Amino acid sequence: MKGTWMHWVKGIVTVRARGGELESFVNQALQGGLELWSIRRTSEGQLEFETTIGHFFRLRPYLKRTGCRIHVTDRNGLPFWGLKVRRRIFFGVGLLLFFVGLYLLSSLVWNVQVNGNIRISDEQILKAAEAEGIHQLQWSFKLDDPAVLSKRIAARLPDASWVGVEKKGTSIVINIVESTKPDQGPLLSPRHLIATDDAVITEIQADTGRPVVKRNMRVKKGDILISGWLGDETNMQTVVAKGKVRGIVWHEYDIVSPLTEKVKVYTGLSTTKWHVVAGGRALQVSGFGKTPYSEYEVVQREEQLTWHGIKLPFGRMKESVLEVRLDERTLTKEEAVTKGIQQAKADLMTKAGSDAVIVAEKLLHEKTDNGKVYLKVLLEVEQSIVTEMPIVSTQGE
The missing domain is CATH 3.10.20.310 (membrane protein fhac)
Structure with missing residues (x-):
């Protein structure tokens, strides 16, 4: 037999009996109408069972007859739970207020x-x-x-x-x-498209206007590529020249690349700071004091609390402070040259545009002096070479 929920309501005690006639004590109590269950022997030869509070106080006559002694090892059930709550009334009230506050905050x-x-x-x-x-x-x-x-x-x-x-x-x-509205576009004045650099034309597409150059032609900076003039001298019309012109452009770079570089290394030492986060603001609750490292890196990880799948507007944030040190690494001459050329290419791509393509590179000069490598590099780039030049009307045209 196991204790039922009615037993839990009445209160359940776990009793251990020793000495005297243990079997006779249990049998007489059961014959007397007492409810005992989960009867078992312990490793010390004693008997252990469970009963309700009311039946526990009716065990005395049977103990006298059989010479047994008992003591309570555990208490469970509603009466004992209520007693604990009464002893911890402030904890119970605080727990209730916590859930009420949690509900109210999640309703905002x-x-x-x-x-x-x-x-x-x-x-x-x-x-x-x-x-x-x-x-x-x-x-x-x-x-x-x-x-x-x-x-x-x-x-x-x-x-x-x-x-x-x-x-x-x-x-x-x-x-x-x-709502979708038609794009009227900006109002443009008549213009030519001219070359931004000296180049060799690789591609030309004229949407409006008259192309004046062809593929593989060499042009100089400022030359007209797509003209905004249409017609002849007697019947001249100006338009907004539009189109795409790409060409090969040569860029010369003077590069200074050091033979040493600083490298960040993690030492393995770290400290942790905890913050309580609410309403987009963080309040530090641990890890106070000055950071013990001269060089460090901070990594933050925020954890938002959830309740029944609902993200609550507060949580906690872990801030890890990792000690780092800067070590100096010596580069070979080849590494320094490669690094310098890569930096030049990155700078060139920023200036020439994302659609630019480096088609060739040539090292013109190289010299090592005072812990540095001095380079002169020629980069051959295919890129857009157009810019606008307004057409200014003059009298007599």
């Missing part, structure tokens, strides 16, 4: 997000949402149904073709689909 709107807008500003959307009661620290149960809110906000935003309102935990997400 802590964040309003806006997605999908390009032309309509966040401020304009948030202002329309606030007019419908959506703002930070608003009770979520006071808000209308999301479908109703979507229609009302859309009515306040004439440039939005659709508005969706979605509640995610303690956040309100407003999704916007803007």
